[in-house]
Amino acid sequence: MSLKDRINDDMKAAMRARESGRLGAIRLLLSAIKQREVDERVTLEDTGITAIIDKMIKQRKDSISQFEAAGRTDLVEQESAEIAVLAAYMPAQLSSAEIAEQVQAVVAETGAAGPQDMGKVMGVLKSKLAGRADMTAVSALVKAALAK
Structure with a gap:
């Protein structure tokens, strides 16, 4: 249905x-x-x-x-x-650990090296996590991952 x-x-x-x-x-x-x-x-x-x-x-x-x-x-x-x-109509939300895992996987997959690659990483994550995660929190995690 x-x-x-x-x-x-x-x-x-x-x-x-x-x-x-x-x-x-x-x-x-x-x-x-x-x-x-x-x-x-x-x-x-x-x-x-x-x-x-x-x-x-x-x-x-x-x-x-x-x-x-x-x-x-x-x-x-x-x-x-x-x-x-x-x-009630939204898909199940991912935990923060699952989101962090996805962020790390996409950063490694895209070969992102710094803050200039944030758009590339967010583009991939947005399609994967749409509706299942708060994208502002995802953005903060990506920013932190790329700042290392």
């Missing part, structure tokens, strides 16, 4: 169970997927959908920090609930 089919099935289940918060988050996700498909005139695969979910989670995390600064705990709770719904 594709990720899109799973999301559609979950939307139907949320409708039947009358879970308005969960239903709203799923509808937002389906809307973003449909928008990308219409804009690019393609049918998205699981990797494209995962990228959309990752972007939506990042947006909600940014919103949470803004709402916390403004003292809007009601909106923080709503955004946190949406993150929980969206995170």
Whole structure:
């Protein structure tokens, strides 16, 4: 079953169970997927959908920090609930040890020697770790590995 089919099935289940918060988050996700498909005139695969979910989670995390600064705990709770719904569709996250192992392997594979090769290493890692790791943390690990 594709990720899109799973999301559609979950939307139907949320409708039947009358879970308005969960239903709203799923509808937002389906809307973003449909928008990308219409804009690019393609049918998205699981990797494209995962990228959309990752972007939506990042947006909600940014919103949470803004709402916390403004003292809007009601909106923080709503955004946190949406993150929980969206995170269920993301692939399993890699541990920091697994990420470090991947970074070392790609650095050795590409023959990267210094900070000037960071783009080459990140390009390979982005395709390997998309959706399974926080790319800002990966970037920090690459920077540290290339600084040696």
